[in-house]
Amino acid sequence: MKLITAVVKPHRLDEIKEALQAFGVHGLTVTEASGYGRQRGHTEVYRGAEYTVDLVPKIRIEVLAEDDDAEQLIDVIVKAARTGKIGDGKVWSLPVETAVRVRTGERGPDAL
Amino acid sequence: MAAAITLAADAPTLSSANTGFMLICSALVMLMTPGLAFFYGGMVRVKSTLNMLMMSFISLGIVTILWVLYGFSLAFGTDSGSVIGWNSDWVGLSNIGLTELWDGYTIPVFVFMVFQLMFAIITPALISGALADRVKFSAWALFITLWATVVYFPVAHWVWGAGGWAFELGVIDFAGGTAVHINAGAAALGVILVIGKRVGFKKDPMRPHSLPLVMLGAGLLWFGWFGFNAGSWLGNDDGVGALMFVNTQVATAAAMLAWLVYEKIRHGAFTTLGAASGAVAGLVAITPSGGAVSPLGAIAVGAIAGVLCAMAVGLKYKFGYDDSLDVVGVHLVGGVVGSLLIGLFASGKGQSDVEGLFYGGGLDQFWKQCAGVFAVLGYSLVVSAILAFLLDKTIGMRVSEDDEVAGIDQAEHAETAYDFSGAGGGAARTAVPAAGVAGAESKKVDA
Numbered sequence: 001m002k003l004i005t006a007v008v009k010p011h012r013l014d015e016i017k018e019a020l021q022a023f024g025v026h027g028l029t030v031t032e033a034s035g036y037g038r039q040r041g042h043t044e045v046y047r048g049a050e051y052t053v054d055l056v057p058k059i060r061i062e063v064l065a066e067d068d069d070a071e072q073l074i075d076v077i078v079k080a081a082r083t084g085k086i087g088d089g090k091v092w093s094l095p096v097e098t099a100v101r102v103r104t105g106e107r108g109p110d111a112l
Numbered sequence: 113m114a115a116a117i118t119l120a121a122d123a124p125t126l127s128s129a130n131t132g133f134m135l136i137c138s139a140l141v142m143l144m145t146p147g148l149a150f151f152y153g154g155m156v157r158v159k160s161t162l163n164m165l166m167m168s169f170i171s172l173g174i175v176t177i178l179w180v181l182y183g184f185s186l187a188f189g190t191d192s193g194s195v196i197g198w199n200s201d202w203v204g205l206s207n208i209g210l211t212e213l214w215d216g217y218t219i220p221v222f223v224f225m226v227f228q229l230m231f232a233i234i235t236p237a238l239i240s241g242a243l244a245d246r247v248k249f250s251a252w253a254l255f256i257t258l259w260a261t262v263v264y265f266p267v268a269h270w271v272w273g274a275g276g277w278a279f280e281l282g283v284i285d286f287a288g289g290t291a292v293h294i295n296a297g298a299a300a301l302g303v304i305l306v307i308g309k310r311v312g313f314k315k316d317p318m319r320p321h322s323l324p325l326v327m328l329g330a331g332l333l334w335f336g337w338f339g340f341n342a343g344s345w346l347g348n349d350d351g352v353g354a355l356m357f358v359n360t361q362v363a364t365a366a367a368m369l370a371w372l373v374y375e376k377i378r379h380g381a382f383t384t385l386g387a388a389s390g391a392v393a394g395l396v397a398i399t400p401s402g403g404a405v406s407p408l409g410a411i412a413v414g415a416i417a418g419v420l421c422a423m424a425v426g427l428k429y430k431f432g433y434d435d436s437l438d439v440v441g442v443h444l445v446g447g448v449v450g451s452l453l454i455g456l457f458a459s460g461k462g463q464s465d466v467e468g469l470f471y472g473g474g475l476d477q478f479w480k481q482c483a484g485v486f487a488v489l490g491y492s493l494v495v496s497a498i499l500a501f502l503l504d505k506t507i508g509m510r511v512s513e514d515d516e517v518a519g520i521d522q523a524e525h526a527e528t529a530y531d532f533s534g535a536g537g538g539a540a541r542t543a544v545p546a547a548g549v550a551g552a553e554s555k556k557v558d559a
Contacts, residue, residue: 044319045379047389047425047438051317 001096001109002070006061007033008081008089013059019080023073025063026112033060039087058089064099066109126211127218130347134223140339141230145172145237147332151388152241154325155437157318159519160245161529167240167252174256175233180205183232184225186265191275196266215274217346227343228268235264235292239496241437242300245310246516249524251509255303258499263299263492267291271484283484284477286356286463287344289400289451290488297444298489300435302497307509309434311516318436323384330388334364337395341402345463352403352463359402360395363414367394370418378422386422393421393442397450403463404454412457417449448485455481 008016013030020028034055041054065073070093077091101111149168156164175183182203189199201207205225214224236256243252270276271283271291278290285291310318320326341360345353371390372382397417398410405413425441428434435441455478458468467473503509510516515523522528 045375045381045383046319046385047383047441048375048379048422049426049429050379051319053317 001099001112002065002067002093003096004063004065004070004073004077004091004093006063006077006081006089006091007035007058008061008077008091009083009087010057010059012081012083013061016061016077016080019076020063020073023076025065025073027063029062031060031062033058037087037090056087064096064112065093066112124213124216124218126213126220127347127349130218130349131220131223133348134219134227134343134346137339137343138223138227138230140336141227141234141343142172142336144230144333144336144340145169145234147329147336148234148237148241149329150325151329151333151392152244152437154322154327154329155241155320155385156244158321158529160521161321162521162525162527163249164240164244166249166525167243167247168237170249170253171233171237171240171256174253175236175260176229178257178260179225179229179232183260183265184228186261187232187268188224188228188273191269191273194275194277194280195270197269197273197275214346218349219346224346227346231288231292231340232260232264232268235288235296236260236299238293238296238439238443239300239303242304242435242439243307244436245520246510247307248508248511251503251507254507255499255503255509258503259299259496262499263495264291264295267295267488267492270488278484278487281480281483282466282477283480284404284454284458284463284466285400285451285484286403287341287399289396289447290484293396293399293443293447294451294485294488295492297440297442297447298492299496300439301433301444302493302495303500303509304433304435306497306500306504309432310436311513313434314429314432320385323388326388327384330391334391334395337364337399341399345403355462356402358407359405359410360398362407363398363402363410363417364391364394366411366414367391367397367418367421370415371422374419374422389425389438389442390418390422393417393446396421396443396446397453400447400451401454401457404458404466404468405462406457406459409457409459413450413453416453417446420449421445444489448489451481451485452478455479 034057036054036056039056041052041056044051044053063073074091074093082088098107099111100107145168149165152168153161153164185199185202186197189197189202191197208221210220210222212221214221236259268291270278271285272279338357338360342353342357345356348354368387368390371386371393375386376382394414394417397413401413402410421442424445425438427441454468455475456468456470458466458473458477459471460467466477468477469475500509511520511523
């Protein structure tokens with residue numbers, strides 16, 4: 001199993017969700033996050049005082065996938081998240097040792 | 113408390129219309145203090161929102177009691193030495209007839225007293241914006257008590273009390289440019305020079321946590337200010353109160369636009385905070401001058417104040433004093449601008465026939481205005497600094513650095529403004545997604 005994590009622009013969430021549903025993903029976890037990459041932050045002005053806001057709002061999407069699906073799933077997310085402008089975010093995956101469905105106690109791929 | 117009493121020799125009789133109008137104005141001015149609380153409260157960081165709100169609210173409590181006990185008597189009682197008043201009948205409001213009229217006017221003493229009370233409440237509250245995030249609540253409460261007693265009550269007497277030196281000199285202050293705004297702004301400067309900067313001033317970003325709250329507060333201030341200004345004529349038998357009402361609107365509009373244009377040119381954007389600040393700067397500047405200038409004059413007063421205050425709020429970074437929410441930059445500067453401009457723009461057709469420089473009256477009135485402005489500024493600055501110094505040496509003015517960094521709300525009030533923890537306690541319960549498609553034939557990928 002793999003854990004796929006995507007940190008992307010907040011306004012792409014709906015497209016990503018729809019694309020994942022179309023792919024057959026039954027669940028995901030979304031967290032509000034903040035951070036920066038090459039985009040860096042932006043500048044805000046309050047009564048003439050400039051503040052550099054380093055951390056820009058992002059959302060983090062986490063999805064568990066079977067090994068065979070992982071690469072394809074990453075492509076689905078990347079395609080849905082892309083706007084072509086700087087700050088589109090990143091997607092990565094990690095190996096997952098185990099997963100348990102809390103309600104039934106099913107383990108491994110059955111829990112997905 | 114206007115500078116000239118224009119009614120004829122006939123003894124005035126009680127006017128129900130004026131009395132009703134003044135009671136409504138009193139309620140409007142009362143609303144300005146919660147409005148100010150939100151104006152300031154939105155400008156601080158999340159961790160000190162409640163403290164900022166409470167610094168204004170506590171003034172409603174403390175100053176009301178002081179005013180009833182002895183404040184009204186000190187400010188408006190029989191003059192002694194042109195500097196302070198006293199009237200033992202007014203101590204505790206114990207011997208005032210319900211229909212006894214305020215001398216020379218058509219409203220009861222009680223009505224005048226309660227209207228003036230609202231001014232005495234908001235003036236110390238104005239100071240609090242400069243002291244954000246770092247002052248012990250008990251020290252603030254004690255400061256207000258002492259400051260009202262030795263600064264506000266005497267200064268109100270100088271400016272508005274019969275026999276007060278500025279009043280007798282002919283300094284024009286329709287509704288409180290000197291007694292309220294210069295007074296509070298100078299006090300703020302005096303106190304912050306003693307207690308010092310917030311931890312992280314000029315290093316950490318300290319941006320407003322809620323601009324919508326700031327806008328709400330500015331709106332409430334603007335609304336309440338009609339009572340503050342138009343009510344200060346204590347009736348409306350000659351139309352001067354209405355002129356003041358109109359000029360309040362006109363100058364505020366001009367100042368808001370002026371601030372916005374200035375910052376668009378200077379910093380590249382029309383900001384929400386700029387609109388709110390510009391409006392307040394205009395309200396401050398028209399407060400002393402609105403009865404003396406024409407509506408076109410009010411546009412000039414507002415526009416000049418809007419630009420000068422927008423420039424003045426940057427000074428704290430240059431000189432390194434932490435006027436946290438720009439009480440000095442907006443109230444002191446706005447008050448000085450409005451008060452001095454009377455000497456230039458007084459039309460002679462408003463509250464009195466005094467004419468300013470641009471209306472052929474020479475510089476006479478300008479020098480009088482300077483006397484009022486700098487006397488109040490100097491007195492308030494020095495005495496406020498002394499009070500802050502004494503409190504700092506005895507009970508201590510500031511919370512500990514740890515408490516300041518962690519957040520004064522929790523340390524001083526055992527509360528926080530917002531509950532960010534949705535988890536636990538059933539607060540974040542949402543429907544469990546239906547598991548109907550579990551085990552379906554499609555690729556199973558589930559979190």
